[in-house]
Amino acid sequence: MNVLCNAFDLCFLDGLYTCRFRSGHTNLSNTTTQCEHFEIRANKDCPNGFFSRSRGICKNMTVLSNIALGKPATQSTTYYNASYAVDGNRGTDSFVDKCTVTRKGDSNPWWRVDLQAVYNITSVRIISRGGKYWSNRLRGVTVTVGLTESDVNIPCGFFTGPGTASQLVVIDCPTLPQGRFVKISKTTETLILCEVDVFGVPV
Structure with missing residues (x-):
């Protein structure tokens, strides 16, 4: 083909x-x-x-398959569990489909997944929450990669936003950063992720 x-x-x-x-x-x-x-x-x-x-x-x-699916995830604060972003549910109703949400007042929220092996990361895809009010929260998003959970600072890409309801945001990693951990962060309050897909090539 x-x-x-x-x-x-x-x-x-x-x-x-x-x-x-x-x-x-x-x-x-x-x-x-x-x-x-x-x-x-x-x-x-x-x-x-x-x-x-x-x-x-x-x-x-x-x-390439989604290498984040079912992998351990954590986040800066928890309103809805970090694992909801890698559970394979691609629905965008946060109450029904269980999107991950950080707590109100977390001014530098982040979410991180452990891929449990090292990859050259090619792209990260984020599905935003449905609903007009919540969708604009997906803005100023940075994706980074790292070999250890304490050092996830290699740039992959950036999404300026604001997002739209139930949007699929594709962030390509042109330099193919190498790492085991992928982190999504922003500098405004509350990070909401309905699903996160990570694609990469095994090292």
């Missing part, structure tokens, strides 16, 4: 400056994939060590 793909990738000097896809990226249908063979090298003017958006054809597609 051939799939047209988009990716951020690192350019390197190989006779000419070229960009090639690394394994693990998002294709045009928003499915996170791992490509084993590549066609079409992109952007011969890309400086060595810089990142460039590339496009090409991937063969022998392998779809």
Whole structure:
């Protein structure tokens, strides 16, 4: 199966400056994939060590699974349990579907999942809470990655927001940060996550 793909990738000097896809990226249908063979090298003017958006054809597609599903999760404060964001329930009614919620007054809330193994993280997807009032709480969100739970500071991506009700927010990690822990944080009160998917390639 051939799939047209988009990716951020690192350019390197190989006779000419070229960009090639690394394994693990998002294709045009928003499915996170791992490509084993590549066609079409992109952007011969890309400086060595810089990142460039590339496009090409991937063969022998392998779809990556959600590596956060059912894994241990914790958060800064608890109104609704942190594990609700990785329970596989993709509903957005916080009372019925059990979204995770930090406590009111927590001005720097965060949520973190332990993937229980080290991965190169390709993307993180967040499903926001339904309802007009609550949906705008998903704003100013930062996703970071780390090897230990006390040091989860490698940048993945950022969502400015504000979000919309029941929105699927896709945050790509162009540098493929390596880690065991993924953290979602914000600098405004109350973090609400109905479901979090994490995609990555095993190290």
